[in-house]
Amino acid sequence: MNDKPHLAKMRRLMREALIEAEKALSEGEFPVGALIVKDGNIIARDHNRKEQTGDPTAHGEILVIRKAASLLKDWRLPGCELYTTAEPCPMCMGAVIQTRLSKLVYGAAEKRFGAVETTAQLAHHPMLSNHIEIYPGILELECEAVMRQCFCRPAQESQRR
Numbered sequence: 509m510n511d512k513p514h515l516a517k518m519r520r521l522m523r524e525a526l527i528e529a530e531k532a533l534s535e536g537e538f539p540v541g542a543l544i545v546k547d548g549n550i551i552a553r554d555h556n557r558k559e560q561t562g563d564p565t566a567h568g569e570i571l572v573i574r575k576a577a578s579l580l581k582d583w584r585l586p587g588c589e590l591y592t593t594a595e596p597c598p599m600c601m602g603a604v605i606q607t608r609l610s611k612l613v614y615g616a617a618e619k620r621f622g623a624v625e626t627t628a629q630l631a632h633h634p635m636l637s638n639h640i641e642i643y644p645g646i647l648e649l650e651c652e653a654v655m656r657q658c659f660c661r662p663a664q665e666s667q668r669r
């Protein structure tokens with residue numbers, strides 16, 4: 509595979525996830541945005557909504573997985589790709605394991621809850637399908653910058669995640 513167009517496509521899609529992260533920030537949420545992409549098209553997009561919903565499971569990744577499953581009328585999401593601006597937490601990796609997604613693309617590593625490789629290494633766990641491709645660090649700096657805007661407000665941040 510020629511890597512260049514492949515990377516350019518992932519960066520273009522990550523920019524859309526970043527737009528969602530910015531929305532989260534403006535709504536007082538921890539800024540993580542997520543997408544589900546199928547056949548090159550965004551079929552679901554959302555961001556963290558824990559504060560607005562009072563739902564501890566309302567992470568952007570979970571919300572887009574639910575939307576995509578509902579749209580496709582199937583809990584299995586083979587051929588679907590999850591884009592998220594931050595490394596998924598253990599809960600979201602649990603959802604990734606359940607869905608049989610074919611690709612996970614994320615931006616910034618997450619120091620406290622990142623469960624792909626930072627605090628737990630689920631990327632290498634036998635529960636995860638061998639068929640999933642994982643691409644960390646796509647638009648990493650931009651994704652980190654959005655999160656840092658939230659970290660500038662430590663009193664709020666400590667309550668968010």
Ligand SMILES: [Zn+2]
Pocket residue numbers: 567569596597598599600601
């Ligand atoms: Zn999560």
